[in-house]
Amino acid sequence: MDRPALHAEEMLRAVATRDRAYEGRFLYGVETTRIFCRPSCPSRAAKPENLRFFADVPEAQAAGYRVHSLILQPLIENAIKHGVGAMAGKVSISLSARRETDRLRVIVENDMPMETVGPKPAGMGVGLKNVADRLRARFQDDGQFSAGPAAPGVYRAALDMPWRTE
Incomplete structure (x- = not known):
């Protein structure tokens, strides 16, 4: 069963509150860094006007975004x-x-x-x-x-x- 589409306001709110309930539903990218992350990512908050939303990793990568490099x-x-x-x-x-x-x-x-x-x-x-x-x-x-x-x-x-x- 497909989930209903999310509105931009709902995704912005999920990112701002780092809401884990949205894990797997979308990713967000930051225009200024070209990095993408999950909604609950603990990174520093970006300005809403610098955010772009993606359905999955391939879509974010196709748009020229890369995964956050902080692995260690x-x-x-x-x-x-x-x-x-x-x-x-x-x-x-x-x-x-x-x-x-x-x-x-x-x-x-x-x-x-x-x-x-x-x-x-x-x-x-x-x-x-x-x-x-x-x-x-x-x-x-x-x-x-x-x-x-x-x-x-x-x-x-x-x-x-x-x-x-x-």
Whole structure:
């Protein structure tokens, strides 16, 4: 069943409030940066007159827009917020990147509490979802992302993507 078409005012409101209910219904691009993103994207708010709306990734790319390039930053922010912020004392965060033939492999690891009691903190998983979405938008099926406990007390986020020099 097709969803009803969205009006520009409704899409503007969804972007301004970063409403997750609109995920998958449209994308928006910013004229000044030529970047496109999802309605709930946490990026700095653009002026409404600089926004353009698209039905999907191919439409945005055909119009000359590109996916937001911040793939690594949310991983480091996640390690700080949920690793360092959840523990007392010394905490380790490591970042490694290596080229393997035509692939780039990036790994971020951080200490994490051995046991988590109670509900997840607000926002847990949002940054990781943004990373996965951006990787998929940029590389389609040629990029891979995984995240989760790697060992007791260690959390790992790993990216695998094509090596590109453009």
